[in-house]
Amino acid sequence: MAEPAQLSGPSVQKFEVLDSSRHSLLVRVTHWIYTLSFFGLVLSGLAIILAHPRLYWGETGAVGAPSLIDLPVPFVRDIPIRGPGRYVHYLSAWICVTTGLIYVLAGTFTQHFRRNLLPKRKHFSWHSISQVVLDHLRFKKPTEEGARSYNVLQRLSYLTVVFVLLPLMIWTGLAMSPAIVSVFPFVVTVFGGQQSARTIHFFAALSLVLFLLVHLVMVCLAGFTLRTGAMIIGSSAVRRDRP
Amino acid sequence: MNRMTRRRVITTGLATAAGVSGLAVAERIANRYGLIPPDHQGILGAGESLTYAAQRILTSRHSRAREFSRSEISRVAPVLGDPPVIEAYLRLVPGGFTDWRLTVDGLVSRPSSFSLAELKRFPVHSQITHQACEEGWSFIAEWIGVQLSFVLDVVGTLPQAKYVVFTPYENDNPPNVWWESIDMADALHPQTLLAYGMNGSDLPIPHGAPLRLKVPRQLGYKNTKYLHRVTVTDSVAKIGKGLGGSFSEDGYSWYAGI
Numbered sequence: 035m036a037e038p039a040q041l042s043g044p045s046v047q048k049f050e051v052l053d054s055s056r057h058s059l060l061v062r063v064t065h066w067i068y069t070l071s072f073f074g075l076v077l078s079g080l081a082i083i084l085a086h087p088r089l090y091w092g093e094t095g096a097v098g099a100p101s102l103i104d105l106p107v108p109f110v111r112d113i114p115i116r117g118p119g120r121y122v123h124y125l126s127a128w129i130c131v132t133t134g135l136i137y138v139l140a141g142t143f144t145q146h147f148r149r150n151l152l153p154k155r156k157h158f159s160w161h162s163i164s165q166v167v168l169d170h171l172r173f174k175k176p177t178e179e180g181a182r183s184y185n186v187l188q189r190l191s192y193l194t195v196v197f198v199l200l201p202l203m204i205w206t207g208l209a210m211s212p213a214i215v216s217v218f219p220f221v222v223t224v225f226g227g228q229q230s231a232r233t234i235h236f237f238a239a240l241s242l243v244l245f246l247l248v249h250l251v252m253v254c255l256a257g258f259t260l261r262t263g264a265m266i267i268g269s270s271a272v273r274r275d276r277p
Numbered sequence: 278m279n280r281m282t283r284r285r286v287i288t289t290g291l292a293t294a295a296g297v298s299g300l301a302v303a304e305r306i307a308n309r310y311g312l313i314p315p316d317h318q319g320i321l322g323a324g325e326s327l328t329y330a331a332q333r334i335l336t337s338r339h340s341r342a343r344e345f346s347r348s349e350i351s352r353v354a355p356v357l358g359d360p361p362v363i364e365a366y367l368r369l370v371p372g373g374f375t376d377w378r379l380t381v382d383g384l385v386s387r388p389s390s391f392s393l394a395e396l397k398r399f400p401v402h403s404q405i406t407h408q409a410c411e412e413g414w415s416f417i418a419e420w421i422g423v424q425l426s427f428v429l430d431v432v433g434t435l436p437q438a439k440y441v442v443f444t445p446y447e448n449d450n451p452p453n454v455w456w457e458s459i460d461m462a463d464a465l466h467p468q469t470l471l472a473y474g475m476n477g478s479d480l481p482i483p484h485g486a487p488l489r490l491k492v493p494r495q496l497g498y499k500n501t502k503y504l505h506r507v508t509v510t511d512s513v514a515k516i517g518k519g520l521g522g523s524f525s526e527d528g529y530s531w532y533a534g535i
Contacts, residue, residue: 093415094351096351096354116412216342
């Protein structure tokens with residue numbers, strides 16, 4: 035799947051290819067398409083929620099009816115960001131869902147999930163878990179050896195994002211569509227109503243944004259240029275003149 | 278090597294040709310079956326076309342918006358937008374809209390106009406459905422009226438009909454007509470009503486008296502209030518900016534089944 039990076043010539047002499055299959059071509063391409071569509075979804079989602087930053091439980095909710103949570107932001111109704119925001123939201127959703135489907139199908143077929151993301155028995159030993167947690171608490175930079183495969187916290191969080199949070203986003207998104215639920219009513223009734231689906235949609239999105247922030251902090255701690263480079267060209271090239 | 282290259286050129290060429298003609302065929306089929314919305318232009322319109330086509334293929338005349346029990350009717354039913362302030366509307370209010378008439382015209386064999394009393398003599402339908410505003414809030418209410426499909430039958434819709442356009446009284450200063458349109462799939466749907474009643478009484482003025490559209494498989498803004506004209510047409514390209522409604526001209530998607 036991944037093409038070995040051909041690094042040669044005077045400008046890259048200081049680099050050494052440590053692991054040519056750090057990220058497969060599939061993972062890299064879907065990662066960046068997904069990144070773009072995720073920004074489209076979050077920004078347009080923000081434009082939409084600001085029109086009515088109150089969350090409810092059940093079927094209905096409106097100003098004058100009891101709310102579950104009043105978000106600490108003002109109602110933004112007169113700035114014309116919502117209409118275009120909705121167009122961007124659905125276009126990004128199509129791109130995100132299509133990319134996600136390709137990623138999940140190909141990842142299953144190539145055993146990417148089983149090999150790289152599913153925690154192995156050794157990951158669940160007390161020693162292994164406490165080591166990973168302590169390393170994170172100390173903001174310890176991973177060794178090159180350690181960075182070659184995902185630790186148990188990475189594995190579990192990636193699996194949660196791919197197989198729990200994103201499917202939940204899609205499901206709750208569809209649950210808010212009166213046309214979709216006219217065909218499949220259970221899509222919304224399992225959540226107890228359209229407003230419940232909207233509330234879960236919001237909190238799942240918030241969890242994804244939090245994941246993104248942690249993900250970015252971790253990338254920076256592990257070496258932003260190196261890690262981002264690996265996600266672009268696929269290999270972990272390490273400067274020799276640095277320990 | 279040479280053969281391989283030639284083979285590759287041929288297969289790539291064939292694949293490209295197949296892809297391009299495939300897209301052209303897909304567009305022609307989509308157009309024929311009415312799967313392309315009026316606001317299909319540009320990159321954002323492409324996403325909108327996908328959504329509209331996917332939902333039109335999934336939904337059918339038989340997929341019904343969820344209905345609720347009387348006990349689930351919301352105590353709070355907010356509205357957006359103010360009632361019309363023009364004389365033509367205001368003078369109808371004191372008489373309880375007895376002088377109001379609904380004009381039905383366009384691609385119909387018998388263009389007609391109906392008084393409120395005449396509409397009420399048609400078979401009465403009621404539904405308790407959920408209406409969500411694009412802003413995020415929602416409520417459940419009972420709507421009472423006549424099926425749009427019944428009225429379209431009375432006036433005799435012509436076979437080339439593709440859209441029904443709803444024109445309300447002007448209701449803003451400066452004057453603005455919040456017109457909308459829907460496709461025939463929604464226009465002929467059994468739950469699509471011309472509603473003159475709400476929650477057991479006459480339609481209140483803030484909710485669109487004397488008559489509003491109820492199209493419960495779409496968001497609130499498609500449910501045009503303060504109606505005075507319904508027009509059947511084969512194209513919305515020459516109405517306004519050609520986007521199928523004032524909300525689309527304002528930046529909102531024409532199809533709101535989301």
